[in-house]
Amino acid sequence: MKLAKLPEPLLEFGSGTHVCPRTGIEQMSVYDKKDELRRTELRIGVVGRGEGVDLLDDWLRRCRNGIERKKKSDLKNLFRGFGGISQTHGFLTRFINSPNYTRTLRKSDVTQVVLLGSRTQRVEKAVNLYYEQVRFLAENRTVDVIVCVVPNEMFDSLTGSTNDNDDEKEGRAIEHNFRRLLKAKCMHLGIPLQLVREKTIQITAYSGEQQDPATKAWNFVTALYYKGNRTIPWRLVEDSEKPKTCYIGIGFYKSRDGETLSSSLAQVFDEFGHGIILRGTPVSIDKSDRRPFLSEDQAYDLLTGALEEYDRALEQMPARIVIHKSSHFRETERAGFSRALSDKGIRSKDFVTITGTDIRLFADTNYPPERGTLMTMAENEGVLYTRGTVQFYKTYPGAYVPSPLKITVYEQDSSLEAICKEIMGLTKMNWNNTQLDGRLPITLECANKIGDIMKYVGESEKPQVSYSFYM
Template sequence: MKLTTLAEPLLEFGTGTHICPRTGIEQMGVYDKRDELRRTELRIGVVGRGEGIDLLDEWLAKCRAGVERKAGSKLPNLFRGFGGISPDHGFLTRIINSPQYTRPLQKSEITSALKLETRADRIERAVNLFYEQVRFLAENRAVDVIVCVLPNELFDSVTTRTEGEASNDELEHNFRRILKARCMHLGTPLQLVREKTMLITKQSGDQQDPATKAWNFATALYYKGNRTIPWRLVEDNAKPTSCYIGIGFYKSRDGETVSSSLAQVFDEFGHGIILRGTPVSIDKKNRRPYLSEEQAYELLRDALEEYDRALQHMPARVVIHKSSHFRDSEQAGFRRALKEKGVRSRDFVAITGTDIRLFGDKNYPPKRGTLLTMSESDGILYTRGTVDFYKTYPGMYVPSPVRVTAYDQDSSLEGLCEEILGLTKMNWNNTQLDGRLPITLECASKIGDIMKYVDSKERPQVSYSFYM
């Protein structure tokens, strides 16, 4: 066994590098500022009731001006103030919202939805209310992203079953997922927010201070609206051009049918392509889904063909991340696809949970990046833990490491773990630098949540911005 601590991966921004997304954007600007064709305006469509629209107007004004960091905190790197959104600072863009880009919901319609007997009926009515206004904006206004502002009581109504309510409906009902799936064909990403989360002061029960909320909100809007990336991993020219693929599984809404597979393809610049797989089998012993050799072959073949269409070349290396162990049939199918496409270098990596824990030498957990190597192909990696840059452990619960197992590897285990650590920082829905899972698997999970609501005959959007 060998114990090491991996260095925190660097991110690349407009004029330099840093380990922290917030510091990098604030000091060096977004990565795509070097693109002379980048857009410098972000047009925001809004759907909500009158009070919610007013709250969003106030919140956007505050985000433009900036939000001070958490008062009294002795951790300035963790609780960094938000410097605002403007054409000459940070995001280097102008956010535009206007009554012409706004569609109000009628209070009487909301009240009517709240009175429906079952949660499934309330969700259906609420989705229809928002969908009609989203559709109008997507089809009649040149907006880049649409913010749906959920009234507090409507949110409570569609997320909780009322006391004494019984449901004979065995289908899964989730407002957020259904709305995103329903609106997907319109081609404009959505950002859902609750009215209470936009209050300037920190509210009881909030897990984030206002500045952190502003960072995450602005970054998500920028990524969704511009269809571009605010930061990327620093490219290692010594490594072959790599394509990272995350494979996950999801159940149908009734929970009874066989799970289906999906893939998320990321190039080294962070661009992604979403693919939907075919129904798969379930292992009778452990109830885990798996791919047949033919399904594995077809899934990877289609992924590589999409990669080729997007970048006009094949990657020199393919890394497949899976949240369960690789079966022989899956490996055989993947190898066949790689051979057919002429890809010579490969790494098949399972990233799973583990009961193994390490203990720090003080009151803090082990450092993020701590790697316990148990063999050439098996190790325990702390993707969450104490962060020197933050001078603390920025979590609420004791962190649990992941187990990294390489089944077919051309790279060292340490190199694979360095990549995993880097890919945990590529989630543009969160500006804290210590994500637990790489974006490949994080995205695969988010896609599955929504894909189950997308009709099998409908072609799903290929951008991650429609699922986050």
């Protein structure tokens, strides 16, 4: 066994590099300022009841002006103030929202949803209520992203535990989830959605149980910027000595009723974090461990389709492929993936399984092991802490004891340490979170979110390929 501490991966911004997304944007502005096609104005559509629309107006106004950091903490790098939204600083854009881009829900319609006796009925009614207003904005207004403000009492009625006798009598096993259903139903309209509770943006509602307002603003504005602009606010620093690499995450999801076979997903990312989503075919379930797996032909078809999308987007094939899975690679999968790479003339490959583990390391301090701690157990196997003490924050920024990841490499052409460095970098490519210590690489982080929504997209419907429609 060998212990090593991997360096914190650098991110590239508009005029320099840094380890932290918030500090990088604040001091060096967004990376995509170099893109001539980026928008310097983002039009924000809004759907909500009157009180919710007013709350969002106040919240956006506060975000534009900037928000001071958490005053009761000395951790200045962790709790960084939000510098505001303007065309001359940070995000280099401005958010435009107005009554022309707003659709207001009637209070009577909201009340009608809340009073329905079955949660299934409440979810379906709420989805249709929002969908009609989202559709109007998408078809009649030029908006880049639509914020759906959900009333607190409606949110509770859609998500809380209830005694829904009607559902029990009908024996409904079909899963109903408001957020997933709404995003799936609106997907064909081509405008990303951002859902937010009234409670979340209520300025007076901050308590120790919620994020501080500045952190909340960082995450909210970054997500809106990414969804509205379809470009990236930061990217991984390019290593000119490495071959051009394509990272692919393989995931699975079950149908809503849980009865039919799982289907496969491929999340394809270039080395800078640009990604596309592909839906595969229904797959088989292993009767011994209940895990889904790909046949050789399914693995071949899924990877071939992913590489063709990569080639279409970048007009070239990668020199190296890295495949991430959250389960072990079966012989059929390895054979199918290898055959697809051979057909495309790609020689360098690493098939990587990323799972949890019961193994824990203990530091000689009161803090957990540092993020980036790698314990190598074999040439192709190790334990990696992607969450842990962060030197830049001068603390462990988590509420619970961090759990490391077990990394197992198949068809290995790269060293375990090099692969783990890449995993560390890919944990920082999630536009839903501006804290630098994500646990999973983006290849797997988005798998659950995509699968949760994809199960609501009909087989005859064409799903969106951008992650912005699923996050």
